[in-house]
Amino acid sequence: MEFPVTRVAPGSKGEQAAAQLRYEIIAGIRGPGEVLSENSIASACGVSRSPAREALRILKAEGLVSLERLGAVVSGMTETDVEELNDIRLLAERFAVERCAEKGDPSLLASLSYHIEQMRLALNRLDGVAFAFEDMAFHEAIIHASGHHRLRTVWEGMRRLILTAMIIATVRRFEEESGFEAYLMQTHVDIYEALRRQDAEAVSDCLQDHFADTRRAVEKSVSTTTKPGGDADD
Amino acid sequence: MEFPVTRVAPGSKGEQAAAQLRYEIIAGIRGPGEVLSENSIASACGVSRSPAREALRILKAEGLVSLERLGAVVSGMTETDVEELNDIRLLAERFAVERCAEKGDPSLLASLSYHIEQMRLALNRLDGVAFAFEDMAFHEAIIHASGHHRLRTVWEGMRRLILTAMIIATVRRFEEESGFEAYLMQTHVDIYEALRRQDAEAVSDCLQDHFADTRRAVEKSVSTTTKPGGDADD
DNA sequence: CTACCATACGTTGTATACAACGTATACATA
DNA sequence: TATGTATACGTTGTATACAACGTATGGTAG
Numbered sequence: 001m002e003f004p005v006t007r008v009a010p011g012s013k014g015e016q017a018a019a020q021l022r023y024e025i026i027a028g029i030r031g032p033g034e035v036l037s038e039n040s041i042a043s044a045c046g047v048s049r050s051p052a053r054e055a056l057r058i059l060k061a062e063g064l065v066s067l068e069r070l071g072a073v074v075s076g077m078t079e080t081d082v083e084e085l086n087d088i089r090l091l092a093e094r095f096a097v098e099r100c101a102e103k104g105d106p107s108l109l110a111s112l113s114y115h116i117e118q119m120r121l122a123l124n125r126l127d128g129v130a131f132a133f134e135d136m137a138f139h140e141a142i143i144h145a146s147g148h149h150r151l152r153t154v155w156e157g158m159r160r161l162i163l164t165a166m167i168i169a170t171v172r173r174f175e176e177e178s179g180f181e182a183y184l185m186q187t188h189v190d191i192y193e194a195l196r197r198q199d200a201e202a203v204s205d206c207l208q209d210h211f212a213d214t215r216r217a218v219e220k221s222v223s224t225t226t227k228p229g230g231d232a233d234d
Numbered sequence: 235m236e237f238p239v240t241r242v243a244p245g246s247k248g249e250q251a252a253a254q255l256r257y258e259i260i261a262g263i264r265g266p267g268e269v270l271s272e273n274s275i276a277s278a279c280g281v282s283r284s285p286a287r288e289a290l291r292i293l294k295a296e297g298l299v300s301l302e303r304l305g306a307v308v309s310g311m312t313e314t315d316v317e318e319l320n321d322i323r324l325l326a327e328r329f330a331v332e333r334c335a336e337k338g339d340p341s342l343l344a345s346l347s348y349h350i351e352q353m354r355l356a357l358n359r360l361d362g363v364a365f366a367f368e369d370m371a372f373h374e375a376i377i378h379a380s381g382h383h384r385l386r387t388v389w390e391g392m393r394r395l396i397l398t399a400m401i402i403a404t405v406r407r408f409e410e411e412s413g414f415e416a417y418l419m420q421t422h423v424d425i426y427e428a429l430r431r432q433d434a435e436a437v438s439d440c441l442q443d444h445f446a447d448t449r450r451a452v453e454k455s456v457s458t459t460t461k462p463g464g465d466a467d468d
Numbered sequence: 469c470t471a472c473c474a475t476a477c478g479t480t481g482t483a484t485a486c487a488a489c490g491t492a493t494a495c496a497t498a
Numbered sequence: 499t500a501t502g503t504a505t506a507c508g509t510t511g512t513a514t515a516c517a518a519c520g521t522a523t524g525g526t527a528g
Binding site: 246247248281282283284285303304 | 480481482483484489490491
């Protein structure tokens, strides 16, 4: 799989290097315990230390590495990490829909409907990457529609992490799994319908179901990932 | 007020510069709309562009500035921002105590009790900074006790922002307000007691009360702040 | 064989130099 | 006067050089 670095991080070389490393860490290509020095990243990504340094700071903020004195140690993404990430996503989106219910943004429903349709099209093309982007856009629309700046800032801090994990999981699911399409689409439609009915409790339940499914899918991807560089059991 | 930069950010020059700027933005010394170039920060803080650049990235991640092409534009902290920050804090801590209830960490209660006692001592000394640090430690203990790594990562992303706002608000409250001590201490004791009784619902209510009070205090500080550099209403 | 010390290397933190890009301003021309 | 253009400046992004620090390793003395 060739990871769409520039689509995930369209910005500077530092962000692109971070995007590449993020992918490699989440995909398990770089296993937990592996040490990343600024120089090694610089040479690996073909850039100088300045962007490499920036990449490391980004990855640190996302909790993917811990900056030690000797270098950045890869934390990796375990099943627990995926589960926790979904905890937070569920927490954030439930909060967001509560706020949406108060405000009642009419353009949100249109946006969600649009992304559901785009997901259908991507599904027909068996384009996992496109599907993941639309899936992401669906959930991001809910966050944005809340109109809560701070929630959005928090979201921004884990946005690319989530997007990357979703791309990996979705592509793998498209390749390996079968028969999941109906349920995957349905959970999004359920959320949409519940929002349209302004049934807050139903939305909450639908989100919970959806993330339970997401968790299963992502965990399967993460756990089946080989870790060539890993096993650094000091 | 001399802001304890090194206590908030004991790290590199970049982090210290960020701490200083963070304080100045939250305190309103640097108003919304003000433009911060890397060079101006470098000269203002007496460092080179490398730490200045790092500081700007940190502030961007915290949502205090937005990085435009022309430079970093200060977003500032409005009353709405403070309110939103407390929304997220309440959300995070409620989630944390739910997890704590499941696990039942005995050392948490001891930690909370200790910090309450330290708050009392700081109160007697009329030491606003020390009080804020203990207040912070109290709430941070709850987050940590949840054992939720991702929640901690999210918390880490807004930790210094919250700490700075708390220091400013607390110091101001110590200087200007009076008669608030009893209630301020009581809300923390209430949280502690509810946790000790393992009464999840009561904890939630206590947290809500506490943050409602915090919001009032911080908002008062922010709103009464003069903004000499601001008023950049393009 | 062990313990200690010196040296060399690798790491991050910081400063500076260079390149690319956009903008604003001043000037010339219609 | 209005408009188009060219130039100069300020900005970020990137590369490189230097400094400080810790560690690991090798050698030497006991």
